[in-house]
Amino acid sequence: MKLLVMAPDSSYRLMTFGFFLLLLSPIAAGDGSSTACRNDFPMVKVKKWVNGDEKEPLFGLNAAFGPILPEELKQAQRLPANFLEPATGCSPSSSKLPGSIALVLRGDCDYTTKARVAQEGGSAALVMINTEDGLPKMGCANITMLSIKIHVITVSKSAGLDLKKSITDGIQVELLIYSPNRPIVDYSVVFLWMMSVGTVVSATLWSDIVGSEEYYEPSNQLSPKESDSGANDDGILHITMGMHSCILSFILSKSKDFGQTTVKLPIVGKITILSLVVLIICLVFAIVWAATRKKSFSWIGQDILGIFMMISVLQLARLPNIKVATALLCCAFVYDIFWVFLSPYIFHDSVMVAVARGNNSGGESIPMLLRFPKLSDPYYGYNMIGYGDILFPGLLVTFSHRFDKAHGKSGANGYFLWLIIGYGSGLFFTYLSLYLMAGRGQPALLYLVPCTLGTCVLLGLKREELDLLWDHGDDSGQQRAPSPSTSDCT
Template identity: 40%
Template sequence: MEVATAVKLNRTVLAVILISLISGVLSGDIVHHDDKSPTRPGCDNDFVLVKVPTWIDDKEEDEYVGVGARFGPTLQSKEKDAHKTRVTLADPTDCCTTPKNKLTGEIILVQRGKCSFTTKANVAEAAGASAILIINNSTELFKMVCEKDEPDIDIGIPVVMLPQDAGESLRGNLQKNLNVFVQLYSPSRPLVDVAEVFLWLMAVGTILCASYWSAWTARESAIDQDKLLKDASDEYLSTGPYSSGVVEITTTSALVFVVVASCFLVLLYYKMSDAFIEVLVILFAIGGAEGLQTCLVALLSCLRSLEHAANTFIKIPFLGAVSYLTLVVSPFCVACAVLWASFRRHHFAWIGQDILGVTLIITVIQIIQVPNLKVGAVLLGCAFLYDIFWVFVSKLMFDESVMIVVARGDKSGEDGIPMLLKIPRMFDPWGGYSIIGFGDIILPGLLVAFSLRYDWLSNKSLREGYFLWTMIAYGLGLLITYVALNLMDGHGQPALLYIVPFTLGTFITLGIKRGDLLHLWTRGEPDRICPHVQLQSSGE
């Protein structure tokens, strides 16, 4: 028991480090900053992403992504309706004065700066351009709006901004006197992508599995403990309290979590690099392998044919007593983690990441427990404030959302950090992933698992208990998060902003209504007169 507990504690330390990194459901849209200007006639377009496929000397080349302006006509939504048009370089390049070259319907490529976006568009339209491509001065996309003191705008050509690297590539080809053609169109994004449905099911299913495993383990441990207490000898009583190998969160550790998580998030924000990402990948691979091993061993131990292998141990240096089943399973789990780490940049790597992530989450919820509702309320309350601060308030201090920057991996060469569950958007013409942070599953999952343990130890039915309603509340909270994500035009949303009020609010409200709140808040487990007898009947 002592060896198993030590191994679990090591896993817990690693898991806590991982969950401290990030939580939040985010979007991959690349639009920023300048959307505060009020709309008015001629300057009231919705911001849309624009596909810009290119041809160099009649050979199809890269496809870039731009963003449409608040002004000008809307673009076609289908590729077949978009015209293939020649691109020409503005002279002067800023297009703040009438171009020297004569235009006959070409798309003009200009550099950002020296005058307003609307001035460039008016000059280009007057010169005969059919559209204007503006090269941004950074790799991000900038939302183009009208100036506050400008009158009503009447611009008749589309205006699209390109990131700096895409624009410089086109300009380089034009300076070589190559023929450059592009199409401009903006396909519509589906209101709800199937990926979000599957991600919702994955999150809810993970908490369900983790909760039932945690409750089953707690009940079996309570049965064993009660039987030992009933038949206890003096020798047993002198050995001290029963050890279950479970780590209980305290109020202090819940508060420390926010401080540690915030410090680590700031460290990631400032020190994000390829090397730092590699460290996170290694940590995640180790934690994922541990989680996969724990889940597989527990699952295979239920088979009668493997029961002997699961209960037969061998001593290994530095590890202590390890079962033969664990020895057989461990190489497979390590191989899975190594394969994921090696191929993590491939399009199919999300499958391995999700498998490792789900098993790690289930293991964490199995090992770490909330002892009562008070600790659960403090933990989720702190996480609620943590999410809001680092997604929204941090913009005032850092000029950008720290949580979103870290989650997307904007300052590294990676497509976000690995401590996320993600599924590729299946019917989204813009591609990308729907993602959810580990914290958005683990933290509320700890409360949901506590509710099921309480129900089972109290012999409460599904309807009379707390688990069913807390689980439904979590599902609704996550669903509202995705609704908000779509209504907010893809801007990052802190999932705990919606999940915490639903889950914690439902639990506390039911506790008050049923008169159990004081008991849930302080003790967190029911009073049992004949504990082992009641629990056995519950198991039947």
């Protein structure tokens, strides 16, 4: 009787154990051959050879079904690539491509149907070419995805059309597909941090560097004052473009004699020879950048032009006090958060990220950002920061420097040094959050505004100078002598 009671219990436990083993078998296998549906779409790197010559690699997305791609280059296999017939890969009568990588165009049927057709033809992998901009994520359409045993990826329209043209022209194309892991932190972000902080510091100290503030009026007038040499500048054209004005003011700070000789040009009128020469150099630089803007090295010219432009803007646009700074930065704070985090729910994309990168499917647009290549990322790409993330906090930093000079402050007793530290810290927190959130675009002002404006307000409260900062004059060039009540900041 005792045995009869125990037998059903033992059978139940055995059946339950077997059932869980069956469920866990794909996970327990651990050999990368699981065909279960995954939730992620890892990046894929595709090395390409055309007639035996290695070309620039392509990049794509792995499908949520099929086996997992190898992470190491040595584990991947170099195979010939050919198009299925028909090119959409939806028909069971498609051509057989044993031991090769099948290429198909997006459309006419779901992803798993294309994968099964390629698999039945003996293909080792399937590369789907997107017919629209962007990279679609190939999710699991139905339970039949469990029967797919080949690697399935998608590549962009431009990369795929280049492949199609080469194969159509009878050129041999070979591909090697693998999915290397990205580093947790790309060390090149340090260089972008240095560029951003350096731009703010340079713009703030530019008047000290060139030895005079006369080239930049704090008012709305963009022309310089009469020169210290006493020469009459009436009728002479003064150009205040970013790169041109920075170079010209730096040269003139070394020797005023360079800017004395003038020449009269048709339509333009009188202009100094030095200004004309610098203008020609700047125009040539800008034209060369525009002609090579799609090259891999174009970021250098873009950053140089952007840095000069921001130095010029931060010299011309000046905040009178932190009352204006608070209104401006708080509005920018909310604006940045909305267009980065909330706009995807309305426009199906982060508008701020798209604008900053210069994305525009309808044509050309100017990317409003500094960028630096990701040196340790196998998928390349760039670390980026928008101009607004430098200009808005930079306005407050430049104000703090002028405030320190007007009240005889310097070093740790002033505000400039602490705001630079705050700006650098804000950028650090921005990049930290970027990596913690798996590369999702971050509104930098979310971190920069508290670290700069917050630092200024807290220091003002601690030093009992907040009223002075809040109601400071328009800084029209008249500096106030330091008083005993404001010179002691400890």
